[in-house]
Amino acid sequence: MSAPLKKPIEEFIGADITATMRTIGANARAAARILATLGAVEKKHAIAAMARAIRAATNATLTANREDVAEAEKAGATAAFIDRLRLDEKRIAAMADGVDIVAALPDPVGKVISGWERPNGMRIEQVRVPLGVIGIIYESRPNVTADAGALGLKAGNAVILRGGSDSFLSSRAIHAAIATGLADAGVPGTAIQLVPTRDRDAVGLMLAGLDGAIDVIVPRGGKGLVARVQAEARLPVFAHLDGNCHVYVDKAADPEMAKSIVLNSKMRRTGVCGAAETLLVDKGAAPTLLIPLVRMLIEAGCEVRGDRDTQAADPRVKGATDEDWITEYLDAIIAVKVVDGVDAAIAHVEQYGSHHTDAIVTADRAAAEKFLDRIDSAIVLHNASTQFADGGEFGFGAEIGIATGRLHARGPVGVEQLTTFKYRVRGSGQTRP
Amino acid sequence: MSAPLKKPIEEFIGADITATMRTIGANARAAARILATLGAVEKKHAIAAMARAIRAATNATLTANREDVAEAEKAGATAAFIDRLRLDEKRIAAMADGVDIVAALPDPVGKVISGWERPNGMRIEQVRVPLGVIGIIYESRPNVTADAGALGLKAGNAVILRGGSDSFLSSRAIHAAIATGLADAGVPGTAIQLVPTRDRDAVGLMLAGLDGAIDVIVPRGGKGLVARVQAEARLPVFAHLDGNCHVYVDKAADPEMAKSIVLNSKMRRTGVCGAAETLLVDKGAAPTLLIPLVRMLIEAGCEVRGDRDTQAADPRVKGATDEDWITEYLDAIIAVKVVDGVDAAIAHVEQYGSHHTDAIVTADRAAAEKFLDRIDSAIVLHNASTQFADGGEFGFGAEIGIATGRLHARGPVGVEQLTTFKYRVRGSGQTRP
Numbered sequence: 001m002s003a004p005l006k007k008p009i010e011e012f013i014g015a016d017i018t019a020t021m022r023t024i025g026a027n028a029r030a031a032a033r034i035l036a037t038l039g040a041v042e043k044k045h046a047i048a049a050m051a052r053a054i055r056a057a058t059n060a061t062l063t064a065n066r067e068d069v070a071e072a073e074k075a076g077a078t079a080a081f082i083d084r085l086r087l088d089e090k091r092i093a094a095m096a097d098g099v100d101i102v103a104a105l106p107d108p109v110g111k112v113i114s115g116w117e118r119p120n121g122m123r124i125e126q127v128r129v130p131l132g133v134i135g136i137i138y139e140s141r142p143n144v145t146a147d148a149g150a151l152g153l154k155a156g157n158a159v160i161l162r163g164g165s166d167s168f169l170s171s172r173a174i175h176a177a178i179a180t181g182l183a184d185a186g187v188p189g190t191a192i193q194l195v196p197t198r199d200r201d202a203v204g205l206m207l208a209g210l211d212g213a214i215d216v217i218v219p220r221g222g223k224g225l226v227a228r229v230q231a232e233a234r235l236p237v238f239a240h241l242d243g244n245c246h247v248y249v250d251k252a253a254d255p256e257m258a259k260s261i262v263l264n265s266k267m268r269r270t271g272v273c274g275a276a277e278t279l280l281v282d283k284g285a286a287p288t289l290l291i292p293l294v295r296m297l298i299e300a301g302c303e304v305r306g307d308r309d310t311q312a313a314d315p316r317v318k319g320a321t322d323e324d325w326i327t328e329y330l331d332a333i334i335a336v337k338v339v340d341g342v343d344a345a346i347a348h349v350e351q352y353g354s355h356h357t358d359a360i361v362t363a364d365r366a367a368a369e370k371f372l373d374r375i376d377s378a379i380v381l382h383n384a385s386t387q388f389a390d391g392g393e394f395g396f397g398a399e400i401g402i403a404t405g406r407l408h409a410r411g412p413v414g415v416e417q418l419t420t421f422k423y424r425v426r427g428s429g430q431t432r433p
Numbered sequence: 434m435s436a437p438l439k440k441p442i443e444e445f446i447g448a449d450i451t452a453t454m455r456t457i458g459a460n461a462r463a464a465a466r467i468l469a470t471l472g473a474v475e476k477k478h479a480i481a482a483m484a485r486a487i488r489a490a491t492n493a494t495l496t497a498n499r500e501d502v503a504e505a506e507k508a509g510a511t512a513a514f515i516d517r518l519r520l521d522e523k524r525i526a527a528m529a530d531g532v533d534i535v536a537a538l539p540d541p542v543g544k545v546i547s548g549w550e551r552p553n554g555m556r557i558e559q560v561r562v563p564l565g566v567i568g569i570i571y572e573s574r575p576n577v578t579a580d581a582g583a584l585g586l587k588a589g590n591a592v593i594l595r596g597g598s599d600s601f602l603s604s605r606a607i608h609a610a611i612a613t614g615l616a617d618a619g620v621p622g623t624a625i626q627l628v629p630t631r632d633r634d635a636v637g638l639m640l641a642g643l644d645g646a647i648d649v650i651v652p653r654g655g656k657g658l659v660a661r662v663q664a665e666a667r668l669p670v671f672a673h674l675d676g677n678c679h680v681y682v683d684k685a686a687d688p689e690m691a692k693s694i695v696l697n698s699k700m701r702r703t704g705v706c707g708a709a710e711t712l713l714v715d716k717g718a719a720p721t722l723l724i725p726l727v728r729m730l731i732e733a734g735c736e737v738r739g740d741r742d743t744q745a746a747d748p749r750v751k752g753a754t755d756e757d758w759i760t761e762y763l764d765a766i767i768a769v770k771v772v773d774g775v776d777a778a779i780a781h782v783e784q785y786g787s788h789h790t791d792a793i794v795t796a797d798r799a800a801a802e803k804f805l806d807r808i809d810s811a812i813v814l815h816n817a818s819t820q821f822a823d824g825g826e827f828g829f830g831a832e833i834g835i836a837t838g839r840l841h842a843r844g845p846v847g848v849e850q851l852t853t854f855k856y857r858v859r860g861s862g863q864t865r866p
Contacts, residue, residue: 033783033809036807036809037806037807116828118826118827118828122817122821124827124828129809131839131840132839215839215840216840234667236669236840254862257862260862260864261862261864263864264864264865265864268864268865350466368859372857372859373470374469374470376466376469376562376855377855378855378856379855379856379858380855380856380857380858381858381859381860382857382858382859382860383859383860383861383862383863384555384858384859384860384862384863384864385863385864385865387864387865388555388858388863388865390865393551393865394551394557394856395549395551395557406564406565406648406853407564407648407649407669407840407841407853408840408841410853410854410855410856411855411856420839420840420843421843422809422810422811422812422813422843422844423811423812423813423827423843423844424805424813424815425812425813425814425815425817425821426801426805426814426815426816426817427814427815427816427817428816429687429690429693429694429816429817430816430817430818430821431693431694431696431697431698431701431817431818431820432697432701432818432820432821432823432826
């Protein structure tokens with residue numbers, strides 16, 4: 001979350017935030033029309049030019065970032081907060097490399113999703129087109145300015161970026177570089193706009209849609225931000241609030257595989273949304289696997305909170321309450337429960353889960369298929385770690401986040417899910433009888 | 434629109450509409466879980482059983498409908514309104530046949546949209562799953578009860594129906610038949626629920642989402658209803674407000690084809706959303722085509738409102754105002770304008786259109802491709818009538834409506850667009866490095 005900084009709004013271009021934001025919205029809509037007509041090569045060149053300009057502006061960006069960091073330190077921000085905010089040459093290089101990766105992705109626009117011919121001879125094609133205008137609301141990580149801008153543009157969309165107040169100067173410096181890159185490539189600068197003020201009213205205006213100028217909002221940040229966006233937005237949101245992910249170890253699980261998947265799902269990185277938060281152990285597997293699994297987790301530095309059976313398995317296990325089954329710890333803590341087979345595991349996940357990512361470990365194909373079928377989550381895995389919940393790991397090249405909503409985008413949101421489609425119909429004079 | 438009827442709310446089951454609607458929402462969510470596990474054959478049988486039960490309940494439905502019609506007549510409803518409301522044996526038979534058509538459609542659920550293997554050996558599949566719970570809000574046509582219920586169920590969704598006050602008894606009779614059919618097939622009756630009251634607060638509660646129980650709202654009715662739903666809904670809506678469709682006749686158009694497409698687009702049925710409302714004539718085509726096109730339209734009984742050039746072409750042409758370019762007449766009226774080539778046509782459509790359906794008539798392939806590319810509408814056609822904007826004509830078998838939103842559903846919304854997807858990942862013990 002943001003440290004409680006207050007700054008004079010010297011950046012604010014004009015007295016009326018509503019008018020400013022309306023102009024930004026209209027600019028974006030106009031840019032979107034132009035972007036929709038750009039070819040794959042033009043977009044690729046423009047994004048590559050952005051990467052070059054980001055590299056060229058390293059010093060200016062570092063200077064701006066030092067100011068942001070100094071203010072955050074003065075305001076008493078946590079070390080973790082400062083770490084998210086701070087840039088160095090390596091991070092700027094990585095940001096530019098990430099933009100180059102997006103530049104090199106296959107262009108999704110114009111791809112024919114499906115095509116068919118009608119009995120009257122009309123040929124119908126469903127073809128990918130840009131979504132339109134994407135609003136990105138983010139917090140302290142200034143690199144989102146480049147990531148999200150590039151990904152949105154790759155899909156032919158105009159992007160409105162609203163960065164965190166605390167990273168305002170950094171984001172502005174990165175955005176200035178992006179604008180230079182776009183200008184070099186002959187693409188309108190309004191393709192990627194940064195809200196030029198820390199005024200928090202800008203967020204509310206974006207969540208109201210700027211008179212229909214924004215098609216979708218993507219929040220990038222902590223739960224506080226995502227919850228606010230989901231609660232207030234009057235337009236579609238691609239986001240997840242919770243990643244309460246489960247691993248279910250079935251009685252037919254290979255013991256070594258179970259241990260390796262559980263350890264990786266929980267402990268590879270505990271702060272990512274695909275980290276497992278609850279381990280469910282089949283009561284048929286408990287006699288042989290519960291003790292070693294719990295011991296392994298504790299020895300890896302993980303706090304275990306268990307039901308009665310799990311507490312009986314190891315004296316170091318704390319008691320789990322109902323609260324634990326719904327908690328996304330994002331920390332080295334796991335809730336563990338013994339369940340009666342795959343049906344009980346499914347019931348638990350459906351009752352307490354967040355429809356993000358859930359895995360089963362088993363050699364029983366029927367149990368696996370049931371789990372994959374019945375669990376209503378964006379990602380369901382058989383014999384693989386929940387930490388694969390990531391656009392890169394899915395082969396998308398880059399992602400703007402993970403969505404747990406059910407409409408349009410679900411799971412890792414890559415460049416393809418930032419498009420929509422239209423129908424192109426080619427006839428030879430057909431009229432409807 | 435509804436005639437201003439007032440009735441005692443004798444149908445209202447319980448004193449608290451909020452509690453009633455919350456129960457309906459929870460029922461639907463629970464039913465959706467069960468429906469997601471049904472196989473294609475079970476759903477097909479259930480929908481066919483609905484059709485049989487609708488036929489068997491013909492007399493009861495006609496009795497209920499006579500009451501609705503009598504009240505509407507007493508309240509002074511228009512003839513068109515009564516016609517939409519009135520059922521007869523033929524209409525009930527057609528309704529049941531429509532349900533049978535839905536039963537016979539290919540099942541969209543479980544279809545693998547795409548699949549790929551990762552370098553680490555994981556196999557990822559994107560697979561179609563039901564959307565969840567669909568709320569349908571409709572007006573005087575009681576047949577929507579059957580149509581929308583069947584289509585939603587085919588896609589594995591639970592459906593909450595909120596029919597018009599004026600067709601309440603008819604909808605209730607049809608819904609009772611549907612419930613019998615579902616019971617015969619062993620499918621939970623909560624799969625398709627009808628809001629059991631005329632209380633208009635029910636609509637507001639549905640538009641607020643019933644505590645997240647509804648995933649999407651589909652309004653079926655006039656513009657007043659659609660506008661209210663789009664303005665008030667706090668959740669996604671599949672709908673179109675306006676179908677301001679254009680036909681552009683290019684200078685390279687075949688004259689006979691142009692006449693036939695213009696006449697069909699405007700006059701086949703004037704009250705459908707795919708009817709053309711504006712004709713754009715290339716100034717290169719005007720010398721030879723403007724007079725015959727205008728004469729043809731007027732002689733077919735269509736009022737023509739034109740720009741100065743069009744008024745000069747025929748003394749019967751009235752003057753068009755700016756209002757005409759944005760008006761969906763849904764009547765035998767057309768606005769006509771002479772434009773300077775395909776670029777000007779595109780600019781006009783993008784400025785005044787409603788992103789529904791637009792057509793170009795030309796033998797010039799480059800002009801056609803430009804129009805198909807640049808026009809940002811759900812459906813763009815080359816050398817075919819705008820009246821093909823219809824799920825049946827697209828080969829979808831049935832549609833729940835046409836959407837002009839950009840997310841998830843666009844154009845005719847068939848059974849496939851009432852689904853979403855999830856990712857199914859099959860591994861062999863993979864962990865993330």
